[in-house]
Amino acid sequence: MLASVVVSRALDRDLQRQAGLTLAEHHLLAIVNESDPQGIRPTDLQLLSTLTKSGLTRAVDRLEALGLIASRVCPTDGRGQLLVLTAKGRQKLRRAAPEFFRSVARYFADHLTDRDTETLTVALERVASADRA
Amino acid sequence: MLASVVVSRALDRDLQRQAGLTLAEHHLLAIVNESDPQGIRPTDLQLLSTLTKSGLTRAVDRLEALGLIASRVCPTDGRGQLLVLTAKGRQKLRRAAPEFFRSVARYFADHLTDRDTETLTVALERVASADRA
DNA sequence: ACTAGTTGATTGTATCAGCAACTAAAACCG
DNA sequence: CGGTTTTAGTTGCTGATACAATCAACTAGT
Numbered sequence: 001m002l003a004s005v006v007v008s009r010a011l012d013r014d015l016q017r018q019a020g021l022t023l024a025e026h027h028l029l030a031i032v033n034e035s036d037p038q039g040i041r042p043t044d045l046q047l048l049s050t051l052t053k054s055g056l057t058r059a060v061d062r063l064e065a066l067g068l069i070a071s072r073v074c075p076t077d078g079r080g081q082l083l084v085l086t087a088k089g090r091q092k093l094r095r096a097a098p099e100f101f102r103s104v105a106r107y108f109a110d111h112l113t114d115r116d117t118e119t120l121t122v123a124l125e126r127v128a129s130a131d132r133a
Numbered sequence: 134m135l136a137s138v139v140v141s142r143a144l145d146r147d148l149q150r151q152a153g154l155t156l157a158e159h160h161l162l163a164i165v166n167e168s169d170p171q172g173i174r175p176t177d178l179q180l181l182s183t184l185t186k187s188g189l190t191r192a193v194d195r196l197e198a199l200g201l202i203a204s205r206v207c208p209t210d211g212r213g214q215l216l217v218l219t220a221k222g223r224q225k226l227r228r229a230a231p232e233f234f235r236s237v238a239r240y241f242a243d244h245l246t247d248r249d250t251e252t253l254t255v256a257l258e259r260v261a262s263a264d265r266a
Numbered sequence: 267a268c269t270a271g272t273t274g275a276t277t278g279t280a281t282c283a284g285c286a287a288c289t290a291a292a293a294c295c296g
Numbered sequence: 297c298g299g300t301t302t303t304a305g306t307t308g309c310t311g312a313t314a315c316a317a318t319c320a321a322c323t324a325g326t
Binding site: 001002003004005006007008027048050107108111112113115116119120123124125126127128130 | 134135136137138139140141160181183240241244245246248249252253256257258259260261263
Binding site for chain 4: 187
C-alpha cells in the first residue's frame with residue numbers, strides 16, 4: 001500500500017507539472033489509446049481503470065472539456081458511448097510519454113530486478129482480477 | 134496500481150461496514166498500536182502512513198473525536214504531540230482484527246504463493262522507502 | 267406491442283485529501 | 297543573548313472521489 005501510494009503520488013506530481021494531467025486522467029488516456037480504434041465503452045474503460053462508475057463519468061467529462069477525448073453515441077446501444085482520443089489527446093499523450101517513462105523508471109522500475117518485475121506482474125495481476133471476475 | 138486499488142477498496146468497504154472505520158483510519162490505529170507505548174509523534178506517524186501532513190492532522194482529529202486516540206503535548210518539544218491509543222481504541226482494533234485478517238487473506242494474501250509474498254515484501258519495501266529517504 | 271426487469275451512464279450530496287500559506291516552538295549562530 | 301532559519305503541526309480553500317438514487321435505453325416474456 002505504501003509503495004503504491006508513494007509511487008502514484010510521485011507520478012501524479014510529475015504529470016501535473018509536466019502535462020497538467022492527473023495520473024488517473026493520464027491513465028484513462030493511455031487505456032483509450034491502446035483500445036479499439038473504433039472507441040471504447042465507458043463500462044469497459046472503468047474495468048481497466050482505478051475509478052468507479054461515477055468517478056469515471058466525471059473524469060471523462062473533464063477530459064472531454066479539455067478536448068482530449070471525444071465521445072459519440074454507440075451505434076448498437078443508444079445508452080452507451082464510444083470514446084476515442086482526439087488528435088490533441090494523442091499528441092498530449094505522446095509528448096508526455098518520454099518524461100513519464102523516466103518517472104516510472106525512477107520511482108518504480110529501477111528498484112526492481114527482472115525477476116521481481118516478473119513476479120509482481122503475475123502475482124498482482126492475479127490479485128487485481130480476483131474479485132473483478 | 135489496479136491491484137492496490139482493488140484491495141484497498143475491498144478492505145475499506147469491509148472495515149467501514151464492520152467497524153465504522155476507514156482503511157486509512159484503521160491503519161493509523163494499527164501503527165500507533167505497534168509503536169512506543171509512550172506515544173508516537175505525528176511526523177513519525179505520517180512517514181509510516183499513506184497520508185500527507187495535512188491529511189494526517191484531519192484524520193487524527195477525527196480519531197480523537199471518536200475517542201480512539203488521545204494526544205498530549207510532547208514533554209521534550211512544545212510544538213509536538215504524543216499520540217496514544219485509548220482503551221477504547223485498543224478495543225476497537227482488537228475487535229476488528231479477526232475479520233480484518235480474513236479480509237486481507239481473501240482479497241490479497243490467498244492469491245500469493247509464499248515466494249510471491251517474500252518477493253513482494255522485499256521489493257515493495259525498497260520502492261516505498263526510495264524517495265522517503 | 268406492453269410490461270417487468272436489467273444494464274449503461276449521470277447527478278446530488280457528502281467526505282476526504284492535498285496544496286500552499288500560516289503560526290508557533292526550537293535550533294542555529296554571529 | 298537577539299535575530300534568522302528550520303521544523304512541527306494546523307487551517308483555508310479547492311478538487312477529486314465515492315455512494316446512492318435516478319434516468320434512459322435495451323431485453324425478454326407474454
